[in-house]
Amino acid sequence: MRKQLSIPVTALALLALAACGTESSAGSAGGGSVAPDVPLSGVRWSVDSLTVDGKRSAAPEGAHVEITDKGRAEGSYGCNQFGADVTVKGDTVTVGEGTMTEKACEGKVQGFEDALRGALTGELKAKLTDGRLTLTTGKGDTIALSAEKPAPLTGTKWTVDSLVDGTTAASVPAGTENKAHLTIAKDGTVGGSLGCNRFSSTAEVKGDTITFGRIAATRKLCPGPEMDLERQLTALLESGPVTYEVKDRSLTLTAENGKGVAARAAAS
Known part of the structure; x- marks a missing residue:
C-alpha cells in the first residue's frame, strides 16, 4: 500500500x-x-x-x-x-x-x-x-x-481517457489509452477516432447539449478492448442529445441514462 x-x-x-x-x-x-x-x-x-x-x-x-x-x-x-x-x-x-x-x-x-x-x-x-x-x-x-489556458469546445482535440457511469468513472480499457479522440470544428463537422476506426459526423450545439449526426466510420477489424471502446463511444454519440461540460481542459459527454465519457485536451 x-x-x-x-x-x-x-x-x-x-x-x-x-x-x-x-x-x-x-x-x-x-x-x-x-x-x-x-x-x-x-x-x-x-x-x-x-x-x-x-x-x-x-x-x-x-x-x-x-x-x-x-x-x-x-x-x-x-x-x-x-x-x-x-x-x-x-x-x-x-x-x-x-x-x-x-x-x-x-x-x-x-x-x-x-x-x-x-x-x-x-x-x-x-x-x-x-x-x-x-x-x-x-x-x-x-x-x-x-x-493552463482553458480549452474551447470547438477546435480542440479531445482524447477520451475515462468512461463515466453516473457519479463514477473508470479508465478506458487497457490497451486503448490515447486512441479514441474527437475534434469538433467551428463549422459543426466532427472527426476523430473511435479507438481504432476513424469516423466523421456533425455536431449541433444548443445550450449545454450536443446532438451528433450520423456516424460514418471505417470498418477495420480491431482487438477486443478497442472494439469494446468503439461500441460504447458509438452508442453514446448516437444516443441523441448528450449533455456536455467543459472545465478548464476537460470535457465530459453524458447521455440521458447517465453513461458517458470524459476527455482531456492536449497540453497547451
Whole structure:
C-alpha cells in the first residue's frame, strides 16, 4: 500500500489570495490591493517538471493541480489521481495527509510519480514569478508549474481517457489509452477516432447539449478492448442529445441514462 500524500498548491493559492487583500499598491493613494500575476483559484496548474538532485525530469502529459475548496487541491500526477489538504504560514507550505489512486502506470511515468511524491513532503517554499509557480523543498529540489489556458469546445482535440457511469468513472480499457479522440470544428463537422476506426459526423450545439449526426466510420477489424471502446463511444454519440461540460481542459459527454465519457485536451 502506498503512503498517502498531500499536494501543497492550494496553500499557495490561499497565501497569494491573502496577499491580494493586505498588500498596498506602490504609488496608489489610499493603498489599493495588489493583484497576483495570474489568478490562483479556479485555475488548472500544469506540472511542467521536477528537479531532484540537480536532474530535471519533464512531467507526464496530464499531470496537473486544480484548486477547489479552501485548503483543498485535486489533480493528476499524469497517471494517478490525487486529493490533498495543505496548510501555510508565510511562504512556507506544509504538506498534510491526502489520498491518491493506486493504478499501475507505465514504468517511466511511475518513476516520475514516485519522485514527485518524495519531493512533496514536509515543508516547501512557494514562489510565484511571471505566472509560474515554483515549489522548493528543504533539499533544494524544485517542482515547476504553470497555468493552463482553458480549452474551447470547438477546435480542440479531445482524447477520451475515462468512461463515466453516473457519479463514477473508470479508465478506458487497457490497451486503448490515447486512441479514441474527437475534434469538433467551428463549422459543426466532427472527426476523430473511435479507438481504432476513424469516423466523421456533425455536431449541433444548443445550450449545454450536443446532438451528433450520423456516424460514418471505417470498418477495420480491431482487438477486443478497442472494439469494446468503439461500441460504447458509438452508442453514446448516437444516443441523441448528450449533455456536455467543459472545465478548464476537460470535457465530459453524458447521455440521458447517465453513461458517458470524459476527455482531456492536449497540453497547451
